[in-house]
Amino acid sequence: MRWELSAEQADFRAVFAEWLSETCASETVRGWFDSGDHSGFDERMVADGWFGVGSAEDLGGEGGGLVELALAAEELGRVAAPASAWLGSMLAIPTLASMPEAAKALLADGVTTVLAVPAGTLPGGGPGVTDCDGALVGTVATVLAAQRAQRFVVPVADEHGPALRLVEVDQPRVQLRNRALTDRSRSVADVVLDGATGTVIPVDDVAAALEGAALRAAVLVAADALGVMERMLDDTVEYVQQRKQFGAPIGSFQAVKHAAAEMLVKVEAARSIVYFAAASVGSGHADASLHAAAVKAQVCGSAAQAADAALTLHGAIGYTWEHDLQIFYKRAKLDAELFGSPGSWNDLLADRLPLVSARSEGSG
Template structure:
């Protein structure tokens, strides 16, 4: 499968990169992280239309698809932008597409609807929340962006008796729950990567609105989207760390020469460059494959998540080594991208988990 960015997609990436460079610089990011409140960025990101790019127009989006979302994730990762709510919402889109009226609210001002799935594992067709037909109860641990959400798209186990399309259906289904409704508690957890957030969602007799559609298939779609978008985020972080390392190697001197002239440093930087360029090819292909519903899309997405995030995490270690002791300090911007890449490696499934999915999908034995 051969594929490359269209002229419009390349232009989109350039315009978004310029927008983020003006509005999401290191000093702004540090201010949001120190305050523990990224709402200034999130509100502007939504108000100026970027939040809705990559989602169908009939759902209230700006058009485009997963390739545009991957390009956005790459640039957000490069800038260490606080985008937990955005990513959690993009994973909810496949399920919300089955309920267009609900989905349109996803792109209304101030409304963020995130998928209530544990961020520490691959999204799968299982639920820790029970549905007795009139209310839902249970806990979902470590939901990405739950503290930024106005609504939660919750996978539930049980049987509906609401007279709707889900009447009498057992197994996994989706329910929309308002984050501030009675019986809903959002308990935020602290992450080392403070540019993103997770929270435990505790439901105790909360009321929800059923969402029609094949929940198991929507969760699989969300899993593939998570693989592509987290890999794209890791690509952006790796690009930023490469740029910082090359710049630092051209300034730092030892024994009367810049360290960039040392062979070991050149080799390390070259390896980081190979990581970035190969990752870009993998991520873009996986995004296009999943968007097109290619038969090999699950394998492409799994390879992207496993290979790109693992190599980006390794590149983070190389970047830290090249920076020496200064790279460990809070004052240096490297630590922002370093933590971003390290979280991406584990976010929505480790490389080992995605390699296992890849192995299962391949016909290795006659």
């Protein structure tokens, strides 16, 4: 199956890619990484109106849906943009549908609002925070973009069951414990609540809201992995055409051709499934959870394998700090684990697929 983008989607992708090429030149991105301050990128996204793409206009967005967000994530991955705050916010937005003013503050004004769930597991597990008579107590480990957040959407357990609270970061009983990642294009921190206060987010079905966030996370991380894989393929093909051994470019060697071809197959297979899963989850298809699980497991797993192949084909230079491959290698490896490993999503897929008898009809 080959997924065809609409003319509007293709135009959006081209314009966004052009903006990123100007905003995220390699030396600029490395500067953000070296300083540990990604705010420059976040501020540009908000100022130039990209934060609202893919979200409903009545919530302050620019329109579009999850397919447009997936296209954006793909291009962000292609340049290794430090877009943790964008991703964390896009997971939080659906939970704010019942609070239009909070959604508009995020999408139109850039009041970064991050879903406070562990970045290393599927969103939607048991909350690590309890609501004790209005005082929130507990720790949420490894929250994506916690350092950039001004508000958190926090899953909590109260006397009535699971609930969601909107927590302002700027209060004395909210603390952050920074964590270091090998992938410097992302940031995480532990969020510690010690009696913090929060506003009730009126959501009828909290479990469904968190599952929706998990499916969006699967699609958007897979789209990022696709962009990373595309960039590694482009850089690898360029490199093997330049590097010579025995007087010939190594790209002319059969083994190198096969390895590059395998990377290309992974990219082409991933592209259609990412767009299909985005459309499925965005439209609320009955099998959306299966499609999201498949895309997260397959595309992120393929990107991690492609990263190993790219590193092998680059040889020793691929390991060096000065070469950009190490940036994309680390991002691909983190994408494989971000919001659930391929194994955990495959487990979810196996749990939800119906059992079918191996015996054919009419067999004795």
